Amino acid sequence: MRSHNDMNIGQHSQQASHYARLTNALATDRTAALCRLVGARSDDDLLDVACGPGSLAIELAPHVASASGLDLTPAMLAEARLAGARSRCDDIVWIEGDAAALPVADGSFSLVASRAAFHHFERPEQVLSEMVRVCRPGGRVVVIDVTPDPEKTAAYDRMERMRDPSHGHAHSFAELRAMGDRLGLGEPRLEARMSGPMPFQRVLETSFPDGHSREELLELMREDAATGEDRLGFRAEMAEGQVMVTYPMSTIVWTRP
Secondary structure, three states: OOOHHHHHHHHHHHHHHHHHHHHHHHOOOOHHHHHHHHOOOOOOEEEEEOOOOOHHHHHHHHHOOEEEEEEOOHHHHHHHHHHHHHOOOOOOEEEEOOHHHOOOOOOOEEEEEEEOOHHHOOOHHHHHHHHHHOEEEEEEEEEEEEOOOHHHHHHHHHHHHHHOOOOOOOOOHHHHHHHHHHOOOOOOEEEEEEEEEEEHHHHHOOOOOOOOOHHHHHHHHHHHHHHOOOOOOOOOEEEOOEEEEEEEEEEEEEEOO
8 A cells, every 4th residue: 555655656757747837827027925924035045845846935035045945756856947047047046855854954044834735745744844843933834824714624624535546634714723722832823815716627737536537527616607606615617618616725833932
């Protein structure tokens, strides 16, 4: 039986180039708002945990003293290196490693962030604990991820696991805050926003479902859009003949005591 990490590597190796194209296409001029939200400073040392194709590290690199990105999947790191070179961010350090056992020393960074990854982790609280460990006192620990309405999380998770078997669980804001509480982080700052709408077909192009066809998943989302009830938690709607989805996102920022 494959381990969760093996499944993640297998899925994300297939997804790497497709996902990199999607994130590049969806990029917006959001850097100033992101820097303000996470409190990025020119003297910060940044670690982007589960960096994927490196978009967060690349976005913040010009605004901090140093930037590093870590990911489990070599194919994702290859995309990150290419994207960094295209953006002339050649000094970013890319690290292959497991987010649940970060291969860096305690207190190595003042800004430790993870975007669009917590729903993939088998042991998310262990990952958050590792992020706290490598963050200096007074630094910021940041989680940016999908946070569906609690009453829709089960349906959201089922749909996402059909689309991407490496999906684990999309946490509500309350669940993430409780993890921080158990780790002694205290009350976080929160910003909630919606990412999208975007064509669900473009999301499916990054997907390699196991046991389900892309057309089957598109039809399920089309049916949800037709009801107007948002039963799946994606705010699915039809626009010009396309199924459009919107992802509920939260940015959670803790200051390490």
